Amino acid sequence: MKTAEFSHAFNQVHKPSKVALAVTQKLDGSYNLITLEWFMRTSIRPPMFAISIGNSRYSYRCLEANPFFNLVFPTSEMKELCKAAGSTTGAEVDKFELNEVEFIDGKLKGFPVLTQAKAVFECEVVTQVRSGDHTIYVGQVKHSWLNDEGDILLIQ
Numbered sequence: 001m002k003t004a005e006f007s008h009a010f011n012q013v014h015k016p017s018k019v020a021l022a023v024t025q026k027l028d029g030s031y032n033l034i035t036l037e038w039f040m041r042t043s044i045r046p047p048m049f050a051i052s053i054g055n056s057r058y059s060y061r062c063l064e065a066n067p068f069f070n071l072v073f074p075t076s077e078m079k080e081l082c083k084a085a086g087s088t089t090g091a092e093v094d095k096f097e098l099n100e101v102e103f104i105d106g107k108l109k110g111f112p113v114l115t116q117a118k119a120v121f122e123c124e125v126v127t128q129v130r131s132g133d134h135t136i137y138v139g140q141v142k143h144s145w146l147n148d149e150g151d152i153l154l155i156q
């Protein structure tokens with residue numbers, strides 16, 4: 001064991017990793033997608049998830065304006081969508097249209113429930129905390145969706 005530069009040490013331990021997408025509502029009422037590696041379950045009763053969103057992301061502006069998100073657990077078929085959602089910004093493009101994302105309307109606020117996903121959790125933000133250059137949004141799960149088909153995407 002020896003001391004190391006932070007990024008070097010972290011890079012050795014964070015993969016394989018689960019990845020998720022979060023759906024938020026844009027300021028014009030349409031929807032955005034962001035790829036996330038920094039998310040976790042934070043409560044059993046009631047069920048809650050936390051997502052960590054960079055303060056420079058367009059998704060941050062969306063969440064500040066409308067504190068709801070759908071947390072999407074993608075299947076391996078959604079790899080390209082995760083790449084695209086993680087490398088373009090909703091400030092410039094419509095990620096749903098551009099990537100021909102298929103969805104049905106959710107039950108909470110009508111946010112899209114991606115039909116190719118393994119599971120989707122509709123969340124209402126109940127608390128948030130600044131964490132350096134990110135903000136952690138804790139969402140209480142209001143509705144859960146599950147697909148019997150498909151296997152979960154891992155990034156290597």
Ligand SMILES: Cc1cc2nc3c(=O)[nH]c(=O)nc-3n(C[C@H](O)[C@H](O)[C@H](O)COP(=O)(O)O)c2cc1C
Nearest residue numbers: 035036037038053054057058059086087088089090
């Ligand atoms: C695999 C992967 C994981 C990512 N994880 C996060 C994350 O946890 N939090 C975050 O703010 N950005 C994360 N990003 C970066 C955002 O997805 C990316 O900046 C995206 O373009 C932001 O979109 P937006 O501007 O529409 O919100 C990740 C990107 C990739 C490819």
